[in-house]
Every structure is written in structure tokens, then in C-alpha cells.
Amino acid sequence: MDAPVWNEAKKVFEFSSFDVPVRFLPAEQKLLELRTLYDRSNTYFRTLERLILSLIAENYDSPDNYVKYLKESAEKVFNVMSPIATALGLEKGYKYEFDETLEPILKSIAAFQNTRATLRRLRYWLRWSLYQMWNRFAQGKMSDEEIKKFLESIKKNLKLTDAEISFFEETAKFFRDVYRRQSKQDEIIIKLQRGEISEADAISEFAKIGIDKETAQALIESKAKGYVPTIQTLATLTEYVPEAIKLLDKVFDLHGVPKDERPYWKKYIQVKPVMDEIKKLLSEYITDYANGEISKGDLDTFLQSLKDFGFTDEEIKYYEKLAEMRKKRKKVKVKLPTVQTLTTLTEYVPDASKLKDKVYENENIPSDVRTYWDKYLKVKPVSDEVKSYISELVTVYAAGKIDKTYLTNELNSLKDYGLTDEEINFILKRAELRRKLREKA
Numbered sequence: 465m466d467a468p469v470w471n472e473a474k475k476v477f478e479f480s481s482f483d484v485p486v487r488f489l490p491a492e493q494k495l496l497e498l499r500t501l502y503d504r505s506n507t508y509f510r511t512l513e514r515l516i517l518s519l520i521a522e523n524y525d526s527p528d529n530y531v532k533y534l535k536e537s538a539e540k541v542f543n544v545m546s547p548i549a550t551a552l553g554l555e556k557g558y559k560y561e562f563d564e565t566l567e568p569i570l571k572s573i574a575a576f577q578n579t580r581a582t583l584r585r586l587r588y589w590l591r592w593s594l595y596q597m598w599n600r601f602a603q604g605k606m607s608d609e610e611i612k613k614f615l616e617s618i619k620k621n622l623k624l625t626d627a628e629i630s631f632f633e634e635t636a637k638f639f640r641d642v643y644r645r646q647s648k649q650d651e652i653i654i655k656l657q658r659g660e661i662s663e664a665d666a667i668s669e670f671a672k673i674g675i676d677k678e679t680a681q682a683l684i685e686s687k688a689k690g691y692v693p694t695i696q697t698l699a700t701l702t703e704y705v706p707e708a709i710k711l712l713d714k715v716f717d718l719h720g721v722p723k724d725e726r727p728y729w730k731k732y733i734q735v736k737p738v739m740d741e742i743k744k745l746l747s748e749y750i751t752d753y754a755n756g757e758i759s760k761g762d763l764d765t766f767l768q769s770l771k772d773f774g775f776t777d778e779e780i781k782y783y784e785k786l787a788e789m790r791k792k793r794k795k796v797k798v799k800l801p802t803v804q805t806l807t808t809l810t811e812y813v814p815d816a817s818k819l820k821d822k823v824y825e826n827e828n829i830p831s832d833v834r835t836y837w838d839k840y841l842k843v844k845p846v847s848d849e850v851k852s853y854i855s856e857l858v859t860v861y862a863a864g865k866i867d868k869t870y871l872t873n874e875l876n877s878l879k880d881y882g883l884t885d886e887e888i889n890f891i892l893k894r895a896e897l898r899r900k901l902r903e904k905a
Contacts, residue, residue: 498549498557505545505560512537520574521581530574531567538562586622593618594632601636602643611636648673653687695721695729703737735773742773746783754790763787803827803837811845843882850881854891862898871895 468477516533519525525533542560549558597614600606606614611633619629649670656666663684670680693701698715701708712733716726746766753763767780801809806823809816820841824834843850854875861871875888 494554494557497552498554501545501549501552501554501558502560505541508541508544509537509560512541517574517577521577523578523582527571527574527578531562531570534570535562583623590618590622598636598639602639604640645673649675649683653683656684695733699733699736702733706737709733731774739773742770746770750783750787750790753787754793756791803829807841807844810841814845817841839882846881850878850883854878854883858891858895858898861895862902864899864902868892868895 466479466481469480470476471478513534516530516537520527520530538561545560546555546558549555597606597611601611615629615632618624618632619626652661652666652669655661656663661669666684667677667680670683671677675683693711693715695715698708698711712730715721716729721729749758749763749766752758753760764784767775767783770780771777801819801823803820803823806816806819820838824837829837857866857871857874860866861868872888872892875883875891
């Protein structure tokens with residue numbers, strides 16, 4: 465510890481450090497330990513108390529249960545701290561329990577906190593409700609009486625003052641006036657666009673709703689100017705009406721297109737109407753070259769002519785590579801039937817099934833799928849005969865010439881030709897029905 469010590473030479477007190485042991489009487493030590501035990505118990509209890517109060521405030525439980533939870537919390541704290549008190553020899557002096565005399569005031573606190581939190585949440589949602597109310601009132605979807613009724617409900621339920629309600633009502637009327645003015649502006653602009661009023665009349669109408677002349681002229685210029693087609697619209701128009709190109713300079717001037725950009729737009733409008741046809745012609749040239757119907761020189765001449773329509777050297781090189789690639793593919797491609805064609809072919813030329821592996825390879829059919837095609841190629845040529853045989857079996861069974869066992873065995877033998885158990889069951893039912901009809905006849 466530090467303590468002042470008199471310095472006789474300097475005639476002043478100076479602070480010096482001393483090591484002095486602190487000792488407590490046994491009773492004092494017990495008292496300090498007991499005080500520490502209670503302080504820790506209070507810390508735990510107050511933490512639980514705040515949590516419980518916040519839950520009740522947010523409507524997770526009723527305020528009526530607040531005191532009950534506090535009693536349970538005090539009991540839990542005592543149960544946790546009691547073994548510690550026993551270990552310190554303080555079990556007789558330590559007792560921690562809820563004070564019953566505080567119950568009325570604590571219930572009131574819980575109720576007030578619950579009400580306060582509820583009002584806070586309602587006022588949070590009030591912002592959204594007010595916005596919706598102002599918006600609908602401004603658009604004429606709510607009357608003055610409905611607004612007043614709505615605001616009275618807010619005042620009653622949210623405990624608002626007359627000044628706040630008056631402010632909300634004045635704000636609603638302000639928004640309504642603004643919306644009406646905007647609607648009136650739109651009405652004047654539409655009339656001017658239709659030619660129902662002149663520009664001077666429009667400026668006069670704007671003045672009636674408080675808009676000065678400069679602002680009115682700006683509105684007319686930005687919203688009510690005459691119809692001017694865009695450059696893209698003009699480009700589309702010239703595809704079907706070529707003489708519309710005469711409007712190009714006028715459109716450039718009205719849209720303020722810089723003079724150095726105009727040649728590019730003009731070329732675009734000239735090329736766009738025929739671009740689809742040029743691309744079709746290009747595709748035909750590449751196809752003819754791949755089929756050997758035109759020479760390399762004919763193709764090169766045509767490709768070079770595409771520069772007049774905006775094609776670049778890079779694009780022309782790409783189409784040259786594309787033509788060469790297709791020509792090579794034409795040379796290596798094997799002329800083989802498709803799988804479907806092969807199936808039809810094998811019905812009349814059974815030996816054609818020998819081509820199936822080549823066809824599979826040519827069509828890149830996966831190996832796991834080939835198994836199903838193999839079965840299809842086997843079944844399809846005889847499918848009509850199989851159906852006829854089944855019909856004969858049913859007829860013979862109905863006539864009583866064969867029994868059900870023989871019929872069933874014969875049908876099961878046809879599973880290799882695509883017949884399923886479900887189909888066999890229905891065929892047996894049909895055969896039984898035919899037999900009964902024949903017996904009754």
C-alpha cells in the first residue's frame with residue numbers, strides 16, 4: 465500500500481510503498497463470504513428477471529405469470545448456490561427466496577411493460593398503414609369521413625395525441641392536392657397531344673393550377689412534343705416501305721444525332737432490310753460449296769462482296785473456315801439408313817438387320833440403349849403376325865378347342881415378342897368373356 469511519510473530534510477510529506485498484510489477476524493471473513501454469495505445470487509436472479517420481463521413484454525406469456533416465474537427463478541438460484549454455501553459453512557446464514565410482499569407491484573410492472581411493448585410494435589406498423597392510407601386518399605379511393613374514422617381508430621388504439629392526429633390529417637390532404645395537380649397536368653398534356661387545345665391554352669391551364677410559364681413550357685417540351693419515330697423504328701419501316709428513307713435527315717435533326725455518327729446510321733438503315741436475305745444467300749453458297757456444286761473461286765468472290773454490306777475480314781475468314789469444315793464433313797459422312805428406316809427395311813428385307821451395328825455407330829447410339837433397339841428390330845417385323853396369332857388363340861379358346869392352361873402357356877411364350885404380364889391378364893379376361901358369350905349363344 466502507499467502512504468504519506470514526513471521527509472524531515474525536505475520538510476514535506478512523500479508517498480512511500482509498504483507491504484502490510486490485511487487480516488480479518490473469522491466473523492468478518494464469514495460476513496464477507498456471505499455477502500459475496502448473495503451478490504452472485506442477485507446477479508443470476510436479476511438476469512433471469514430481465515429475460516422473463518422481456519418475454520412477457522413481447523407477448524410470449526401473460527403478465528399474470530410474471531410473479532410465478534420469479535418465484536421459480538429464486539428457487540432455482542437457491543438450489544444452485546445452496547451447495548456452495550454449505551461448502552463454505554454458511555448454510556445457516558444463507559437463505560434466498562422471493563419476497564411475497566412485492567407481488568402486487570411486480571404484477572403492475574409486468575402489465576405496464578407488456579402494454580408499452582405492444583404500443584411500440586403498433587406504432588412501428590403505423591408507418592406502413594399511414595403510407596397506404598395517404599396514397600389511397602390522394603387517389604380518391606377514400607373519403608374525408610373514412611380518413612377521419614381511420615385516424616380516430618389510430619388515436620384510440622395507439623394512444624396518440626390530438627396534435628399527431630391533426631398532423632396526419634393535414635398531410636393526407638396535402639398529398640391529395642399534389643396528386644390532383646399531377647392528374648390535372650396529365651390531363652392538359654393529353655388534350656394538347658390530341659390537338660384539343662393549343663399550346664397557349666395549355667400554358668393558361670397550367671397557370672390555373674399554380675404552375676409558372678417556364679415550368680409549363682418545359683412540361684410541354686418534354687411530354688407533349690409531336691410524334692417523332694426513332695431511328696430503329698425508321699430502319700424497320702424502310703424494310704417494307706423503302707421510300708421512308710426520305711425521312712432520315714429529318715429524324716436525325718429531331719433526335720439531335722451528331723453529324724459524324726450519321727453515316728453509320730445511314731448505312732445500317734440501308735443494309736438492315738436485306739441482311740436476312742444476304743445471310744440466307746450466304747448459307748446457300750456454303751452449302752453448294754460443301755456439295756461440290758460451285759468452286760472455291762466462286763465462294764471467295766461472293767464472300768468478298770459481303771464487305772459492301774458491313775461484313776468484316778474476320779467474319780469472312782470465319783465463313784471460309786465454316787465452308788471448308790462442311791466440305792470435309794460431307795466427304796467422310798457415311799450414307800446409312802436411320803434406325804427407324806432400318807426397322808421398316810427389315811420387315812421386307814430380313815437380311816438388312818445385319819447393318820444394325822453400323823447404323824448404331826453412325827447415329828452414336830449408346831451401348832445401353834442398343835439392347836432395346838435390338839429387341840425392337842426383332843419384334844417389329846412380326847408384330848402383325850403376333851397380334852393375329854393372339855386373336856386366333858382367343859377365338860379357338862372361346863370355341864372350347866383348347867383349355868386355359870394351353871392358352872396361358874402360349875401367351876407366356878410370346879413375352880419375347882413384347883407381350884407383358886398386364887397384357888396377358890387382359891387377353892385372358894377377354895378370352896373368358898368371349899367364351900361365356902359363345903356358351904350363352
